[in-house]
Amino acid sequence: MATIDPNLFSLLKFPKNESEVYFTGDLPWLFKDVEYYKTYWLNKKNEFLNFHKVNQANIESELKHGKNLGSATRTRLEVLKKAHESNYLTLAQILKSLDVAAAPSFDVAVPSHQSLHLYRKNLFRDWGWVTNENQHAVDLITEVVGANWKPNRTCVLGTGASRLAMDLHKEFHLPMTVAVDFNPLLLLVANEMLKGASIKLWDFNTAPVELDSVVKEFELKSNLGNLSGFYLVCGDVTELPFKDHQFNAIVTPWLIDILPFSFKLLAQRVNQLLEIGGSWVNFGPLGFSHRDESMNLTRPEIAEQWKECGFEFESEKVSAIRYLSSDSEVNSRNETVYLFKIKKVKNVPVEPFEYLPNWLLNSNKPIAVSDELQRHKQLIRFQADLFHSIDGKVSLSQIAQLFAQHYKMPADTALAMATNVLRQFEESIKRK
Ligand SMILES: C[S@@+](CC[C@H](N)C(=O)[O-])C[C@H]1O[C@@H](n2cnc3c(N)ncnc32)[C@H](O)[C@@H]1O
Incomplete structure (x- = not known):
């Protein structure tokens, strides 16, 4: 031990x-709060190892199902697959001591990025x-x-x-x-x-x-x-x-x-x-x-x-x-x-450091509505409603009409917003 x-x-x-x-x-x-960090880094470990695992699986599938892959492309995919596989195993070994733990509260300030x-x-x-x-x-x-x-x-x-x-x-x-x-x-x-x-x-x-x-x-x-x-x-x-x-x-x-x-x-x-x-x-x-x-x-x-x-x-x-x-x-x-x-040359007083708002540190406190939070709330609500309304039948312009009425905004603004959100989503799933 x-x-x-x-x-x-x-x-x-x-x-x-x-x-x-x-x-x-x-x-x-x-x-100070070891439990929180254990959970935080365990999640990050899973995210990191998963990154290599998912990439390896995606490349494997590209190699298997990809039509007309040139031999240079095949060579590149093979070596990438090997590198993901190898890093997964090496990192899993290095990180194996990051054990499972339950976090009681969210009261420390690891910046989430x-x-x-x-x-x-x-x-x-x-x-x-x-x-x-x-x-x-x-x-x-x-x-x-x-x-x-x-x-x-x-x-x-x-x-x-x-x-x-x-x-x-x-x-x-x-x-x-x-x-x-x-x-x-x-x-x-x-x-x-x-x-x-x-x-x-x-x-x-x-x-x-x-x-x-x-x-x-x-x-x-x-x-x-x-x-x-x-x-x-x-x-x-x-x-x-x-x-x-x-x-x-x-x-x-x-x-x-x-x-x-x-x-x-x-x-x-x-x-x-x-x-x-x-x-x-x-x-x-x-x-x-x-x-x-x-x-x-x-x-x-x-x-x-x-x-x-x-x-x-x-x-x-x-x-x-x-x-x-x-x-x-x-x-x-x-x-x-x-x-x-x-x-x-001399001692000075140390001011406290407040990074996160009080209501995050104490889960019983009411959550304050800042201007940033209010704006974010509106955006998230729009996005949630948008994704929720997609059922395989409805079109972008139908959604825009509904949203224009619901959010009391011009129809072309509703269409531009909905298009942008969905475009960003589609673009993001095509990138690494
Ligand atoms: C730019 S890197 C520099 C690393 C190293 N000093 C070097 O010169 O290569 C910044 C380092 O600070 C660490 N770091 C950032 N914020 C920290 C914090 N609040 N407590 C402990 N380490 C922190 C990061 O994990 C990272 O290793």
């Missing part, structure tokens, strides 16, 4: 007892592709922190497939690194890398030109050897499990702009994790996409905010880099990253 290392457990504010720590394999899950495969390319970049991108990241960070940087206790937030966290641990001879992410697939793979295992996984190319670049199998493995003092933790950055002031360094690689809360709320939480004199090292783009424009910060605005949050400037660097780059990767990007190292 998996146990938690006492050095790691001593940093935690929850759970209170070691026996309450939940594990997938030997990976500790340190969420988070899927297990959202950052799958990072698995290849970190552990499979031949690329100098990982070394470049270490070099840039070294320029900002200095070659002699050696915090006693480092926490990497949003560690992903964890190559950078492990490289930093090794390169700087860090005594203790705690690497946190809420995506169990990335962490389970990272954990296999830590143990020296190797995993064969197929990488799907979204825009292949040649037959042999449609899919490619990579062997994911680490050459970093044993990393004593390196810990992987499945946890949520918005609700971290650590007691206050436990770390001398916090690293945020490619994270600050994708969190659901503002930079200021993150800075307060990083402050809370650090002891006085500890450093916050950031590396990544500033691609904030909050609806409130005031939250989409640039470099000088970030500097204003960290001062308010108890930090002092130490060093910074802006660099243009390639992201997810390898010979076979068509989706690699050019990004401008902002690196900073700032020092905590």
Whole structure:
């Protein structure tokens, strides 16, 4: 049975007892509401595995029933089928520890667009592709922190497939690194890398030109050897499990702009994790996409905010880099990253973070009718009525006439709306 290392457990504010720590394999899950995450990620696991299964079955059927398939097309379909089948088996094995659990309530804030495969390319970049991108990241960070940087206790937030966290641990001879992410697939793979295992996984190319670049199998493995003092933790950055002031360094690689809360709320939480004199090292783009424009910060605005949050400037660097780059990767990007190292000089209060409305957190509260909800309600009602009225006999113009009367709208508007909804539906089932 998996146990938690006492050095790691001593940093935690929850759970209170070691026996309450939940594990997938030997990976500790340190969420406030573990039950919710178990169900969330189990659903995502089923969705992900199903994706490979359904694709494999569809391709099989195309191969069997497809008329006039050229031999090159057959070859492509065969290799795609093999890749789906193989990834299904490999991923089912990696994810088998995500067991069934019942969720009592919906009271945590995993943004629902988070899927297990959202950052799958990072698995290849970190552990499979031949690329100098990982070394470049270490070099840039070294320029900002200095070659002699050696915090006693480092926490990497949003560690992903964890190559950078492990490289930093090794390169700087860090005594203790705690690497946190809420995506169990990335962490389970990272954990296999830590143990020296190797995993064969197929990488799907979204825009292949040649037959042999449609899919490619990579062997994911680490050459970093044993990393004593390196810990992987499945946890949520918005609700971290650590007691206050436990770390001398916090690293945020490619994270600050994708969190659901503002930079200021993150800075307060990083402050809370650090002891006085500890450093916050950031590396990544500033691609904030909050609806409130005031939250989409640039470099000088970030500097204003960290001062308010108890930090002092130490060093910074802006660099243009390639992201997810390898010979076979068509989706690699050019990004401008902002690196900073700032020092905590005083404690600041931490404002609460409210992401979801109260009525979602407490199922007994009445659901508030916001303008957005009202608009959505009308749209959904129209769509539901539309799909419901389809019985195999009625035509689009008959539906439009009925809807024009019912919704008191011009007939041509009703026809355009109904056509658009059904057109979108028909288009969506033809796409991947
Ligand atoms: C853009 S990826 C970067 C991954 C890694 N740092 C790297 O540089 O390759 C962002 C990572 O943050 C993680 N993440 C996003 N929101 C998080 C949250 N609230 N708690 C924990 N991890 C989170 C994602 O799962 C993902 O692994």
